[in-house]
Amino acid sequence: MASSDTNQTPNAFQAFLGNWRQNIIYIGFVAIFLIFAFTLNDKGFLNPNNLLNIVRQTAMIAVMAIAMTFVLSAGEIDLSVGAVAGLASVTVAMAISFAGPVAGIFAGLATGIAIGMFNGWLTTKVGIPSFLTTLAMMGIAKGIAMWVSDTSAVPILSQDYAWWFGGGSIGPIPVLLFWMLILGVIGQVVLRRTSFGRRVLATGGGEQAASYSGINTAKIKFRVLVISSTAAALAGMLYAGRLQSGRFQLGEGDELSVIAAAVLGGTSLFGGKGTVIGTIVGALMIGLINNGLILMGLEFSQQLIARGGIIILAVALSQKRS
Amino acid sequence: MSAVAVRMTGISKNFGGVRALENVDFEVMAGEVHALLGGNGAGKSTILKVLNGVHEPSAGTIEVAGVPLTTHTPEASRAAGIAMNYQEMSLIPTLTVAQNVFLTREAMSGGLINDKEAERKAAELFAMLEVDVDPRAIVGDLGAGQKQLTEIVKAISQDARILVLDEPSTALAVSDVDRLFTFLRKLKAQGVAIIYVSHRMDEIARIADRATILRDGKHVTTANIADLPIDLMIEHIVGKRSLGLADVKRSDAVRGEIALELRNVSGRNKPDNVSLTIHKGEVVGLAGLLGSGRTSLAKLIAGIEPVASGEILIKGKPVHIRRTGDAIAAGVALVPEARATQGIIPTHSVADNMTLAVLDDLSKAGFVNAAKVRATTDAQIERLSIKTASRDHAVSTLSGGNQQKVVIGKWLAADLDVLVLDEPTAGIDIGSKSEIIKLVRDLAAGGKAILMISSELSELLTACDRIVVMADGRAYDDFPRAALDDPTDTNTDTAHRLQIAEKNLQIAIQEALTPGQEVSHGQQ
Numbered sequence: 001m002a003s004s005d006t007n008q009t010p011n012a013f014q015a016f017l018g019n020w021r022q023n024i025i026y027i028g029f030v031a032i033f034l035i036f037a038f039t040l041n042d043k044g045f046l047n048p049n050n051l052l053n054i055v056r057q058t059a060m061i062a063v064m065a066i067a068m069t070f071v072l073s074a075g076e077i078d079l080s081v082g083a084v085a086g087l088a089s090v091t092v093a094m095a096i097s098f099a100g101p102v103a104g105i106f107a108g109l110a111t112g113i114a115i116g117m118f119n120g121w122l123t124t125k126v127g128i129p130s131f132l133t134t135l136a137m138m139g140i141a142k143g144i145a146m147w148v149s150d151t152s153a154v155p156i157l158s159q160d161y162a163w164w165f166g167g168g169s170i171g172p173i174p175v176l177l178f179w180m181l182i183l184g185v186i187g188q189v190v191l192r193r194t195s196f197g198r199r200v201l202a203t204g205g206g207e208q209a210a211s212y213s214g215i216n217t218a219k220i221k222f223r224v225l226v227i228s229s230t231a232a233a234l235a236g237m238l239y240a241g242r243l244q245s246g247r248f249q250l251g252e253g254d255e256l257s258v259i260a261a262a263v264l265g266g267t268s269l270f271g272g273k274g275t276v277i278g279t280i281v282g283a284l285m286i287g288l289i290n291n292g293l294i295l296m297g298l299e300f301s302q303q304l305i306a307r308g309g310i311i312i313l314a315v316a317l318s319q320k321r322s
Numbered sequence: 323m324s325a326v327a328v329r330m331t332g333i334s335k336n337f338g339g340v341r342a343l344e345n346v347d348f349e350v351m352a353g354e355v356h357a358l359l360g361g362n363g364a365g366k367s368t369i370l371k372v373l374n375g376v377h378e379p380s381a382g383t384i385e386v387a388g389v390p391l392t393t394h395t396p397e398a399s400r401a402a403g404i405a406m407n408y409q410e411m412s413l414i415p416t417l418t419v420a421q422n423v424f425l426t427r428e429a430m431s432g433g434l435i436n437d438k439e440a441e442r443k444a445a446e447l448f449a450m451l452e453v454d455v456d457p458r459a460i461v462g463d464l465g466a467g468q469k470q471l472t473e474i475v476k477a478i479s480q481d482a483r484i485l486v487l488d489e490p491s492t493a494l495a496v497s498d499v500d501r502l503f504t505f506l507r508k509l510k511a512q513g514v515a516i517i518y519v520s521h522r523m524d525e526i527a528r529i530a531d532r533a534t535i536l537r538d539g540k541h542v543t544t545a546n547i548a549d550l551p552i553d554l555m556i557e558h559i560v561g562k563r564s565l566g567l568a569d570v571k572r573s574d575a576v577r578g579e580i581a582l583e584l585r586n587v588s589g590r591n592k593p594d595n596v597s598l599t600i601h602k603g604e605v606v607g608l609a610g611l612l613g614s615g616r617t618s619l620a621k622l623i624a625g626i627e628p629v630a631s632g633e634i635l636i637k638g639k640p641v642h643i644r645r646t647g648d649a650i651a652a653g654v655a656l657v658p659e660a661r662a663t664q665g666i667i668p669t670h671s672v673a674d675n676m677t678l679a680v681l682d683d684l685s686k687a688g689f690v691n692a693a694k695v696r697a698t699t700d701a702q703i704e705r706l707s708i709k710t711a712s713r714d715h716a717v718s719t720l721s722g723g724n725q726q727k728v729v730i731g732k733w734l735a736a737d738l739d740v741l742v743l744d745e746p747t748a749g750i751d752i753g754s755k756s757e758i759i760k761l762v763r764d765l766a767a768g769g770k771a772i773l774m775i776s777s778e779l780s781e782l783l784t785a786c787d788r789i790v791v792m793a794d795g796r797a798y799d800d801f802p803r804a805a806l807d808d809p810t811d812t813n814t815d816t817a818h819r820l821q822i823a824e825k826n827l828q829i830a831i832q833e834a835l836t837p838g839q840e841v842s843h844g845q846q
Contacts (some may be wrong), residue, residue, distance in 0.1 A: 194688045195681035202678055206667035212626065212658055213678040213732065214650040272669055 024317050025265050025278050029285045032310075036292040043295045050291065052174055056242070058287030059166075059176035060085070060235040061254060062280050065261040066187040067231030069279045070224045072262055073191065075204035075271025076123065076130040078225060081232035081258055083141035084115050085251030088236030090145045093154035093246030101161040105237070112233025115141060116226035123225060124218040130225065138255070145248035153247040156240060165241025179238060180280065183231075187276040200224060204271025260311050261286055286311075325387065327352040327484050327515030328373065328404075333382035335368055335539075342368040345382070346541045348534055350484065352387075355506060355516045357530035357547070361559050362778050365539040366519055370486055373517075374406050375399035387483065405482035407473055407490060415462035420444035422461055423476045447479055451508060454501075467498025471505060478509065485509065486517045491525055492613045503529050521611045523552045523832050537561045556828040560821055578602030580638060581771030582623070582654070582740045587632030592618040592795030595632070598773075602739065605762055605772040607786035609779060609831055615795035616775045617659055620744045623773070624656035625649035636740065650679060655733035659744040659775075661722070665729040668718035672710050673699040675717050675728050679736045702731030706761065723754025730761070741765065743774045747781060759785045779824045789827065793834035801830070 016023055036045050044050050064081045071078045088108045095107035115137060122133040156162060168175040191197040202210040203217045211217050232251070239250040263269055264285060265278025289310055293303040328350045335343040343365045350356045360366045371377045373384065378394040385391065386402040413422050420441040421428075429439035444457035453475055455468050464472065470490060477485060491499045506516055506529060520526055526533065526547070533550055535542040535558040542558045550558075584598045592615035600606045608616040621627040623634065625643040633640055641652040649656070658664035666675050676699045677684055684694040699713045706727040710720050717728055726746060733741060743762065747755040762785045766772050776782045782789055783806065791799045806823040813819065 193690055193692075195685040195690050196688060198674065198678070198681055198690060201670065202667055202674070205670050206663065208660075208664045209667050210678065212624070212646055212656060212664045214647045215678070216645070216647060272667065 021317065022266060024314060025281050025285065028314050028317075029281050029288070032285065032288055032292070036288065036295075040292060040295045045292065045295055048172065050295075052172065052177075054284070054287045054291045055177045055180070056174050057290065058283050059174075059180045060238050060251070061257050061261055061286065062180045062283035063183055063235045063238065064228075064232050064254060064258045065265075065279045065283050066183050066276055067224075067228040068258050068262045069187065069265075069267050069274045069276050070191065070197075070200055071130075071228045072259075072267050072269060073204045073271060073274030074200045074221055074224045075207060076221055076224060077259070077269075078119070078130065078134045078228040078232075079255050080115065080119065080134040080137035080141055081228060081235070082251040082254035083138040083145070084112060084229050084232035085236030085239060085254060086248045087115075087141040087145040088112055088233035089240035089246035089250045090149045090154055090248060091246070092237050092240050093156050094148065096156055096158050096161060097154065101158045104156075104158070104161060108233050108237040108240075109230060112230040112236075113226060115233075116229030117222075119229060120222035120225040124222050130221070134225075142248060142252075149246065149248055151248065153245040155245045157244075162241045162244050166238040167241050167244065176238060176242070179234075184276060184280045187279075191274060191276055196220075196223075201272055201274065204268075204273075206272065257283075257286055264311065264314050285314075325352045326350075326385070327387060328517075329385040330369070330373065331383050331385075333369060333372060333384075334380045335365075335372060335377055336380045341539055343372070343379075343539045346536065346539070348541070349544070350515045350517055351532075352483070352515050353510050353513045354531040355510060355518050355529050357526040357533035358517055358519045358536070359526070359533055359555060359559055360536035363538070364536040364559070366536055367488075368539070369536070370406065370488065370517070370519070373399065373404060373484075373486065375404075400480070403481060403483035404486070405477035405480065405484065406486040407470070407477065407488065412476070413461045413469060413473055415460070417461060418457065419455055419459050419461060419464070419472050420457035422472060423447070423457075423479055425476075427480075444475075447475060451475060451478065451505065453505060465495075465498070466493040467495065467501060470494065470498070470502065474505070474509075478514070482514070484515045484517065486519075488519045489521070489612060490518070491520065491522065492611075499525070522835060523555055524836050526555075527552065535559060552832060553825075553829065556825050556832075560824045560828065576603050576767075578769060581636065582773070583635040583638070584623070585633040585635065587619075587622065587634060588630045589615075589618050589622050589627055589795075590630050593622065593792070593797070594795035596792075596795075596797045598790060598797060598800075600740065600771040600773055602769050602771050603766055604788065605766045605774055605786045607782035607789040608773065608775045608792055609782055609789050609827060610792035610834070611831065612777075614792040616792050617744055618795070619792070620656060620658075620742045620773070620775060623649065623654055623740075623742055624658075625654075626656070650736065650738065653739040655679070655736060655738045655741050657726070657729050657733065657741065657743045657746055659748065661725060661729060661749070666717045666725055669716055671714045672703070672708070672717055672720070672728055673713040676702055676713075676731050676735060679732050683736075698735050702728075702735055705734070706731050721751070721754070723750040723757065726750060726754075726758060727761075730758075734765075739769075740771045740773070743772065745775055745777065747776065747778065755781070779827050780820055783820055783823045783827065791827075791830050791834045793831070793837075798834040798837070799830055801827075806830075 020027060068078060088111045091111045092104045092108035096104035119133050119137055122128050123130045164175065166176055199215050199220050202215055203220045207217050236251055240246045261283035262279045265275060265282030267274040267279060289307050293306050298306065326349060330348040333343055333346045346369060348369060358366050368377065372379050375394050375396040375398055383390060391398065391402055421437065423444050424440045428435045429443060430436060431439065441457045448455055448457065453471050455472055461469060461472065474485065490502060494502065510516060518530055530547050532544060532546050534544040537559065578601055580599050581602045582600045584596055587596050588594050596619060610616050618627060622629055625646045625648050634643060636652045643649045643652060662668060673695055677695050681690060684691055684698060696713065703710065703713060708724050708727045710724060717725055747758050759781055762772060762774060774782065774785055787803055789801045789803065790797050806826045807819060808822045811822060
């Protein structure tokens with residue numbers, strides 16, 4: 001909230017600590033980073049390449065989580081993001097092979113927009129809760145992706161596309177980092193500084209009061225669901241570029257990491273409260289944990305257990321006690 | 323007379339420094355319907371909550387059938403045989419009538435629930451009480467009247483000997499009320515003590531045997547209904563109240579052009595064929611009981627409920643209001659009844675709440691201008707003297723009165739011509755109440771047209787230039803405020819004059835409930 005943007009005053013640091021539950025994500029991020037830095041230094045944790053790898057692995061989650069922050073802030077949820085990313089990776093790859101990279105970009109984004117509009121229509125006009133609409137859409141999107149690709153990977157031969165969308169780097173800095181940062185800045189500004197962002201927060205914070213104040217809350221919900229699907233499609237395009245192919249498995253299961261990133265960052269599952277910066281740090285923290293656990297030499301099964309435990313701990317600490 | 327069912331002696335209840343009940347005696351006999359009467363804040367609901375075990379009395383004793391009640395919890399009260407009817411709230415709509423009646427006490431056979439047995443027992447119970455409800459029906463499919471009967475039967479089946487009914491007829495059609503009364507007489511004959519709370523004095527005259535009247539947390543009188551003609555009841559209820567409203571100055575409004583005009587406006591259910599005009603500079607009050615259609619009318623004007631027929635004109639021009647945005651664009655704002663859910667977003671800051679309706683005016687190319695938000699918020703905080711630690715504090719940290727000012731400020735910032743206020747002083751302390759009433763007068767003096775709903779008649783009488791009485795969705799009388807004063811009375815004491823006017827308005831409200839019939843002035 002407001003306290004986190006006012007770091008100039010001498011008391012800001014004290015206020016930051018006083019609000020520690022709200023800022024647990026930042027404290028936790030630093031703490032985990034420091035722990036890994038000391039314990040895993042000999043295994044190359046602090047190696048710049050390793051740190052950039054964390055960014056590469058987290059960028060797609062972060063892109064989807066930025067949009068998810070809007071969805072959750074409006075009091076809705078989108079469970080279809082992972083499957084939409086997979087579908088978009090396939091449509092973009094197929095369109096590139098037929099008609100080139102520009103057509104591919106259009107096809108990928110159109111996939112996201114179309115699914116988002118359908119989700120939004122079902123949620124706001126037909127009146128099915130977004131939890132169910134997007135749960136059903138998760139299966140539909142995955143099914144379509146499997147069907148059109150015949151369950152096989154679709155290669156992307158355009159090197160330009162692969163460079164821009166996830167594969168390239170400028171010097172040592174991966175292009176993915178720029179995608180994450182640029183979309184993060186846009187997301188933060190839109191949520192905090194535009195009338196649309198205010199209306200999103202108002203819709204989730206008190207739908208009736210918002211509607212009584214003249215806000216068309218159905219329109220707001222429709223829009224956040226379109227934004228979420230579009231961002232999911234973009235994440236799928238980044239996956240496709242990085243791996244130079246589209247496949248239906250890309251993004252599978254990401255919805256849980258995406259929602260976890262947003263909630264870890266301080267966005268409320270019940271609406272009305274959201275922060276894009278927190279979400280990005282939340283996504284990075286999940287990436288950090290994954291990376292650290294791998295470097296520790298844990299088996300995949302152990303990683304899953306440890307990651308789940310850390311997320312539960314962080315969210316539990318951030319809850320207000322009544 | 324039969325045995326005493328409940329005897330409450332010397333009951334006092336303090337909330338912090340506020341004394342809600344002061345040394346009240348209340349006694350109900352087995353086999354009687356006892357009406358409990360009083361205006362808003364008289365202490366009716368407090369004494370019922372004490373009886374119910376929700377509140378512990380600060381002083382006094384409760385005896386149920388001669389046995390003192392020592393623990394004050396809802397469980398203890400229920401065990402003692404006291405049941406409160408919570409207007410359908412204890413019924414689960416997706417279960418059947420029988421399943422509801424025996425919820426947590428299901429008939430079992432072989433460790434499994436036996437619904438057939440429950441239905442048989444329920445049918446028996448209904449037959450005995452002569453209630454016509456199908457035990458196999460799903461509660462959600464029942465009408466309001468049948469739900470109410472089910473609720474009462476459920477309480478009776480749990481051996482309730484004292485039944486508390488709080489405004490039981492509000493949601494009922496006339497035929498359902500008749501059925502309810504027949505049923506209550508039956509229960510009475512079986513020795514059940516019934517405490518009946520209602521603002522409808524015609525009903526009380528029909529069903530009650532005795533009445534107890536409370537005012538300002540004190541016991542005023544207990545008498546047989548035969549000795550309490552309606553005008554005497556009203557006199558006891560109104561009494562001389564120390565409201566702190568008397569010092570609100572009333573000057574005659576300077577009426578401007580017509581701001582809002584309703585022509586034969588009806589909603590889907592309520593209101594029913596209402597015509598009304600409000601001029602700029604004028605405060606028009608809507609008086610009436612719960613369910614009279616006042617709130618529906620307000621919602622319809624604000625675009626929350628649809629207009630079924632009729633015409634709404636703003637400044638002489640017909641407008642089509644389909645959603646709140648249309649109403650706001652046409653210049654109408656609603657300060658809604660349920661402040662916490664409809665008025666404010668509690669966890670958001672004062673500034674965010676205050677600017678919610680004017681975001682577009684404070685934005686350029688979609689970007690909210692933070693400086694303008696601060697200026698707008700500060701202007702309203704200053705204008706309405708809102709007490710808040712800062713504009714960035716969550717609205718939930720403010721007092722009720724200041725929260726309401728934030729809602730009003732939200733609409734003042736939008737600078738609309740017509741303000742509809744639905745119970746603007748509900749849940750607000752007395753000091754803030756008179757502040758809000760003063761504010762309403764000031765806004766009218768500044769040229770706004772105001773429609774105000776309040777269940778506190780003294781507030782309507784203080785704030786309004788005209789008062790329209792509503793009942794059953796229809797608008798009845800339209801009194802200029804002065805018409806409610808007694809012209810022959812030369813007493814200049816404002817509190818006294820307010821009391822007379824309140825009594826006259828009460829009589830008008832009761833008369834509207836039974837059109838064509840005069841309220842009896844004297845012995846029945």
